[in-house]
Amino acid sequence: MSFLFPSYFSRFLMLSTKRLADVGYRVFSGSMMLLTLYGGYLCAMRGYRYMQRQKQLQLVAQNQNIDSEIVKD
Template sequence: MPTAKQLADFGYKTFSTSMMLLTVYGSYLCSVRAYQFFQSRRSRRQAAEEQKTS
């Protein structure tokens, strides 16, 4: 039978791990969104330059 301290330690480790994973996943989503933003900006800029030249 686990003691109260062992249960508290397990809960803390579980919570900390889940927060760490959420932070990593959030960072991933943020970087993907930033990449998409800069890609769309680049393509719009290229389209504007092509329109100027033609």
């Protein structure tokens, strides 16, 4: 096989595949980090909306209690 590829070419090919694997790993790791951040953002927003909804429901319940007491009088 060495007669088809000179030794410098095989070294170059080995370096380029190593670099390609390194770049691929970094791109994959970066995309996983972005997905993790995005997932955290979605969870935080869902929690925020849940808390806002609970506050709204509490206000509605308080207003209904006040209205029913006014009607009783």
